[in-house]
Amino acid sequence: MIENILSLLIWIPIISGLFLLFFNKKIYILNTYNIFINFIVFILSIFLLLSFNESNAAFQFVEKIEWIPSINIFYHLGVDAISVLLILLNTIIFLIVSFYNSTLIVKKTNQYYASFLIANGLTIGVFSALDAILFYIFFEALLIPMFLIIGIWGGANRIYASIKFFLYTFLGSILLLVAFLYINSSISSFSVISFYESDFSLIEQEWLFIAMAIAFAIKIPMFPFHTWLPDAHVEAPTSGSVVLAAILLKVGAYGFIRFVIPVVPMGAQSLDVFFITLSLIAIVYVGLVAIAQNDMKKLIAYSSISHMGFVTLGFFVIFQLFDNTQSGSDMIISLSGSMYQIISHGFVSAALFMCVGSIYDRYKTKKISDLSGLLNQMPVYSWFFVFFALANCGLPGTSSFVGELLVIMSSFKANYIYAFFASTTLIISAVYSLWLVKRVVYGEVKITLEECIDANLIEKILLFVLAILVLILGFYPDYIMNFMNATLENMTNNIILKI
């Protein structure tokens, strides 16, 4: 059981989801079923976390089965610390979403839950695939459930948003496929491990880097490729937005740290200034754009983009760090800052989208200009909303601060200009988060509902859990840092060897 736990993690949700497609029963049965499956997966991931040996940098729980030997593609799974953490994040978020879904009324409930279950399994597949083509297959397949979730259960403009989402991401990922094929054609293997051992000439690395980086930059999304995200978020149903923000963006980030930077470091190095600039633009410019939004979901979407800017910044400064101080330690700090930002943003954005979603359920509007003084009608919600808004602007003591601090530190060591622009986020994020709070939460009531239900028990519990997680991550980040340490150290050593 323990040796193929990853397969269990991947296939239990997928198969039960497929089963759910042809199984339309009473709503409460569906709810219990859905929650049960997600809970099992969650328990399994906890089990994975506990039985994972973080002091060992190599891939663990490796499964390697000949899948298509005739074109040497293997069913090759395995995890290192990064993957484990992301899988855990994934299962937690999906568990929360499954609970949250049980409070909603949606049409075609079984298909709705099925899509989420399948997405859950596929995401775990993405995080644990060690064969490039297997990764690509999970990566692409993940689009389909999200596409359906946005398109079927989405808002008024859902078709435009879903098509944009699908095509844009597909455009990127097919370039990724080309890159993989190219690598395979020269080293005749798709295994990530042999990818790490590959060495290409600089020019090859640059082209490979561009191809792969575009794919993941669209997914994460980085600055010029970001416009699909706000639309997708605005149109997606609440749970969809939660998954999109908390998980799918992370897939892009994961791609960067798993494929782009370790495989073609020289290419990344020669183009890093460009990507750092893009990240800084994302932080400053997109943050400013977020200020101007009148749709709460759009605002949070833009803020996620700007937070992802920190992640990419942390990824790409490592080369200059190495140039300045010929030691790997600063690179590790920077990378772990980015990873921490990824994880923390997962929780914060999920919570924010849940708050917005519930407000939308009650007031039937997401427009900031229509809302005011929620504190008078739904205090519990509003306080959670305030809390997560503060977490979103990186208040110390919340998880967001840790990542931002580490990334700003590292970027300063790389170049003080980067640090200066990066640190403007302290102002910008405060402006958009707290201005939102001022306009929506505080003030006099604008729309008075006859009977405005405050958060029901489940919602209270979920938000409370998320808040606790955010605080714990904020006050005791050391566990996760240590957890990642060996893996990142190994990775940085490889990078240093290759550049």
Add this chain to the structure above:
Amino acid sequence: MITMTHYLVFSALLFCISIAGIFINRKNILLLLMSIELMLLSVNTNFIVFSHFSNDISGQVFVFFILAVAAAESAIGLAIIVSLYRIRNSIEINLINKLKG
């Protein structure tokens, strides 16, 4: 003295004429059938020439088959034209563009 080349050029010319006939003529479908026949005839000429100059009979066998098939073809073609004519009382080509785009 007429060499093989002359025959080949001749049949090539026939071929070109027939093809030209297909897209230059814009009135009548029957002319289309004729040019198709012409095309097949040019092919036949080729075969005969080759078989004659390389004393091999199989080419001329082929010609018989081609002729037979050509007959069948034109029969079917005429049938289609008839059914077309039944529906709309003309067989002008430049009326036939219901299907396009």
Add this chain to the structure above:
Amino acid sequence: MIIENTLNSLMNFIPEIILFIMSMIVLLAGTFRFSTKYVFHITLLSVVTALLLSFQNYAVNASLLFNSSIIKSNVTDFFKYVCYFIFLVQILISRNYLVDKKLASGEFYSLLLFALLGCFVIISSNNLIVLFLGIELSSLSLYSLIALNRSSIISSEAAIKYFVLSTIASGIILFGFSYLYGITGSLSIEDIAKHQNLNESSNLYLFSYILVFIGVAFKFAVAPFHMWLPDVYEGSPLPVTNFIASIPKIAFFVLAYRFLEDNPIINNDNFSKLLLLLGMFSILAGNLFALAQKKIMRMLAYSGVANAGFIFLGIFLAVNNNFSIAAFYVVSYSITIVSAISIITFMSSKKFDLVYINDLKGLSNRSGYIAILLMITLLSTAGIPLTIGFYAKYLILDAMIDRGLIIATVIVVLMTVIGLYYYLRVIWFMFFERGSNSLINTIGKFNLFVLSLIPTSIILIFLFPDYIFKYVFEILT
């Protein structure tokens, strides 16, 4: 001696012969009132028997029949099996449709059988005459099949267009044949291919090959020789479209394989460039035209053009006799498109023809099952993972990268993204649009079962592709 050979040949060729006889019988049965309602069953019976017989004498290694004018090898058998499978699905699905449209007559089925027979002859011909006869047998029966619906104006228009253009094509092919005969002095394809090995390529030989392959391109509907395809798709009855879309493509692929098998001309610069450029251009044009289509059949037709381009790329990539990539593509595309057209056939009823894409509006609300089947099929045509179509495209791209054609690959890939859009449009009409079309036929347990055969196999082959790959690679390299 001769007797033995002939008998042996007959024994080996028995399935085709049975098809031939049975088609006569079907024709006959159609004429009498008492038997006319059994034509379908007779056809089914005949195809099944033929299939069983051909299973019974499966050729492991190639053998020449009828003093080397017919070849029978595991390749031909493989492709014939695929054709049988496709054909069975087609006739099973199209039965109700034909009854509704008053086309379920003896001549229809017999002509269908003749067309199938023609394709088989093409597949297993080793001699130019037999090949020509095969081509003509299939095309002549197809002309009449298209025109069979006499009341409809578009059918006869489609028929006349297809007739004229494909006779031009066969004229071109014949012209090429004649020169090949002239150069090599033989009608046997083997000798013609061999001839290339003996002395270095003469330009005339090249030109005649180009003529032949332009004919093939026409039959594949590779742009710019594709104009007939959309019109035929739109004009002809759906079962006929279903046939035209799939089986002749396989047949002509085998023809191409015959002509290029261990023939160094494929390494000839001009020739391979021609194949490559035709392929690229076809992908480009097909996707572009498909974007603007409102009618579903025309859309499929243009996507077929794009896929034909991929097939040509596959043939282009078949250096040192590795035709497996192209073969896999042909097979996967054919079964996928058959599944798509069959689903459409199944959905149209007596008073309703599924013509426009937005007739599918809200299909998922009416029958999610069919919607999912169609979605799987379309995703496979687009080459998204979880479907067999992914491998088809994957192999092509992989081989192109190995050839070092990075730029071409990137262009192809971008075209695929454009192509994805119109498949997605169908999907969104089915799933995302509100409301539903009550005229769409969704009942028929057995038909639904038959319909779900191909999508299921699409998914299964995706999950466990290795046997197929091994087999195809083994027989076609």
Add this chain to the structure above:
Amino acid sequence: MESLILFIPFLLLLSSIVIGLSPISLNNFYSGIIGTLLVFVSLVLSIIILLDIYSAEEIIYYDDFYKWISVGDLNIGMGYLIDKFSAIMLVVVLSISSIVHLYSIGYMKEETDFKRFFSYIALFTFSMILLVISNNLVQLFIGWEGVGLVSYLLIGFFYKKQSAIKANLKAFLVNRIGDMFFILGIVMVYAAFDSFDYKTIFLNLNKIDLENLEIYFGLSYIDFSCLFLFIGAMAKSAQIPLHVWLPDSMEGPTPISALIHAATMVTAGIFMVGRLSPLYVLTEFTADFILLVGASTALFIGAIAIFENDIKKVIAYSTISQLGYMVAALGINAYTVSFFHLYTHAFFKALLFLCAGSIIMSLHHNQDIRKMGGLKSKLPITYVSFMIGTLCIIGFPLTSGFFSKDLLLEVMLYENSSISFVAYLMLLLAALVTTIYSLRLLFLVFYNKYRDKDFENIREQSKIITLPLIILSVLSIISGYLIKVFIDLPIFMFGVSDIHYNGIITFIEHGILSPATLALVLGFYIAKKIYKDKISFNFIENNLFNKISLIIKSKYKFDEFFILVSDFMKSISFKMSKNFDLGLIDGWVVNGFPKKINSLAVLFKRKSSGYLYHYAFSIVFSLVIIFGIILARVI
């Protein structure tokens, strides 16, 4: 002993959480009592620690509670560094906090959100303690932001009032401007010393040679880092030009103004600079900058108070100007002196605010001093304590303010450099101004006759309000006599050389004869004439003075400036979102290309005729083309 330190923040956090999440059943009064008791206990603990520190010489408690982050070479702990400096600060904070807790039980009793209030102030005290005892810059920053957060929440305590929620947003954002630079400063320090830890930093000070660190724009690395850190302090301690948030912050409940916006939080900046004094002594430029900022703040912002009519805002402006004094002292590296003023100011400013609170309560939330007057008969206790507070702030001899302010001026005078002399003059002038506005407040509120309706039913508040006043009055008077303690505060601090301190008596004599006394007398004369006897001097009429007063009344247009900037940014962001993001990237590129391709496809579709001969022609044509090309290639 050390183990006690852990209890202080723990108790406070506990009280915050318990009160915050307590069920409805627990009534307000008891929850208030709980909070007060817990704070009081921690006060006792802190006093014990202080005594312990003083019992032995040169004793420092230094340890980590736990490791916050350890990755690569980076180690950040959550811990404490208790020396005399932080021990005294601890006691000051906790004493003020406990008194304010007590006061609030009375002051907030009608409020529905009573518990929320108490949990907030407990949380505030917690973060302040975190800041004070921290042993590294990151923990300092966490506490720094924590107090900022609570002040944000408390300014917006009455969340229905537009003015309140405007004010708290403003406060947070202005502080964030500071924090941006603050964190940059922290990072710079880290980059130089490879550690956030005070001990490591100070021990490595002599090890790293500051010469070969980079120079930015002609300023040394340390200059820059100190400057950035100080900009953070400017926001927190409301120095020009980042002082704009403090007057508006008076929207919060009055006890908060006493605790946060007078006594403790706003002094965090001064505390931080004092804490990092070993760094600051290395900078010339930054020191002068600090000096000028402090002096000008003390003078100019103090002047605004003369024309302000809201009682709380008057005190707020006076707070800013007093903070200016402290900052100025920092500017000449007289950290102990500055800290001494911080400590005395904490008591008397809290006292003034609490008095103001009791007045406001008695007058049913009227804060306009033009509507007051003659209250001394009605509110005797408040009157007396307010008087004491005023005397302290104007530095009346033998009050605490006298000691601290005179010491400060002395040091400033003896620091013989031209800038410091200018600063000295400004501060002297500021002392005059201080006297004027403080006495003005006193006279307008308590003397003459009442200028509003129903004078009869104004009465002194309950014991729970007045008791804190009494306590604070006592503290304000006696606190000054501990001057010696502050003058020799050595640890990590650079004590002022004792040239101008030999014995308290001489100091008092010297102080009374100092120019400050002159300012005091002059100020008293002017204030009494104008605001009590209502005699207007003729020099007030001349228009130069009018011009000046107009400038002052306009508050130097700082608010307008900030509003201008924020509107500008807002309009920019709206433009970018509309034109660039939606217009260019999304509209023109992302949706534009597909549109173009689609229109191309439509064009092709329209162009294709469907005529048979066109089809045939295209076939033949392409045939010819192909042949032509290949002919050209082979021949």
